[in-house]
């Protein structure tokens with residue numbers, strides 16, 4: 001479903017964030033990208049989201065090269081992908097419910113659909129009892145669960161998580177990892193970028209290791225070695 005073919009990204013002559021990266025990810029896989037700071041993890045996710053274009057190479061998603069997508073095709077393409085970040089990026093003056101509902105409103109979804117879907121999403125991320133709390137009234141783990149709920153509103157095929165547990169204590173970290181596994185079991189491809197050795201080693205899922213922009217390892221049931 002996702003294929004990177006000899007993808008390179010140069011920001012300048014002496015800075016190549018990715019070098020000739022080739023891999024493919026099957027539908028419904030759970031894949032982690034690991035590597036030191038600056039290895040190229042975020043760059044790779046940004047290319048997949050088409051926030052940037054590669055300097056060289058092809059990126060195929062469902063058989064279509066996204067590098068040549070037209071500007072007007074990009075919003076529809078992006079709905080295939082839900083994204084979560086280390087810093088949650090919630091709207092501070094909206095409740096948990098409203099943060100999720102707003103993402104649906106912004107996409108022009110009907111009020112009835114919103115009223116039906118948001119409670120289901122809140123239930124999946126186990127936040128029914130915190131629906132009316134504002135972000136400042138939620139723990140870090142709860143905030144990230146709202147962000148995951150929001151990322152799921154378009155029923156994406158792919159959920160991309162860039163260091164989703166970077167700001168969380170170990171207990172909340174495991175809540176989030178368990179939730180990502182659950183979402184994966186329900187049929188969503190999950191792509192995780194992380195530094196966290198313990199998570200990777202405990203997950204025992206496929207691990208792709210980046211080192212200074214190069215893909216140096218690709219292992220099923222991988223461990224964090226970089």
Ligand SMILES: Nc1ncnc2c1ncn2[C@@H]1O[C@H](COP(=O)(O)OP(=O)(O)OP(=O)(O)O)[C@@H](O)[C@H]1O
Pocket residue numbers: 011015016017035036037038039040041042043044195
């Ligand atoms: N917009 C940009 N302009 C110039 N250089 C950039 C830009 N974005 C990233 N880089 C460089 O590309 C390289 C890869 O960065 P990237 O953010 O992908 O690393 P990362 O693996 O996500 O690191 P971290 O673990 O710290 O988040 C780094 O050397 C970085 O300085």
Ligand SMILES: [Mg+2]
Pocket residue numbers: 041042043162
């Ligand atoms: Mg990064």
